[in-house]
Amino acid sequence: xxxxxxxxxxxxxxxxxxxxxxxxxxxxxxxxxxxxxxxxxxxxxxxxxxxxxxxxxxxxxxxxxxxxxxxxxxxxxxxxxxxxxxxxxxxxxxxxxxxxxxxxxxxxxxxxxxxxxxxxxxxxxxxxxxxxxxxxxxxxxxxx
Numbered sequence: 334x335x336x337x338x339x340x341x342x343x344x345x346x347x348x349x350x351x352x353x354x355x356x357x358x359x360x361x362x363x364x365x366x367x368x369x370x371x372x373x374x375x376x377x378x379x380x381x382x383x384x385x386x387x388x389x390x391x392x393x394x395x396x397x398x399x400x401x402x403x404x405x406x407x408x409x410x411x412x413x414x415x416x417x418x419x420x421x422x423x424x425x426x427x428x429x430x431x432x433x434x435x436x437x438x439x440x441x442x443x444x445x446x447x448x449x450x451x452x453x454x455x456x457x458x459x460x461x462x463x464x465x466x467x468x469x470x471x472x473x474x475x476x477x
Contacts, residue, residue, distance in 0.1 A: 348455045351375040353438045382426045388477040390420040404432045
């Protein structure tokens with residue numbers, strides 16, 4: 334599998350004004366982990382932090398999307414918000430996905446600098462389908 338010049342993005346959440354993306358730095362895992370970066374773009378802050386994840390984390394991203402989709406479907410019945418971390422908290426920089434209106438993504442540089450940034454995103458109604466397509470592309474490309 335050849336390295337591409339453009340980083341392969343596993344996650345792109347973009348509302349046209351602000352975005353959060355997770356891009357692979359290398360398509361070859363090192364000691365079982367893919368080297369990646371979380372990229373934040375907004376008028377307020379632009380930042381990049383290194384992260385890493387394994388094949389199980391890729392599946393967990395798909396599972397988190399399932400829970401978010403279910404929480405969105407039940408939003409009219411119950412106003413309780415849902416939040417989930419990806420990849421697992423504690424070993425690398427990670428995202429917390431919060432189903433508020435608008436959605437909120439928190440980027441945590443833990444255990445590094447311990448800085449967190451909260452980014453509200455007003456995502457279009459078809460965002461989850463686009464994110465699932467990207468996930469499927471990454472799974473096919475990495476063979477996981």
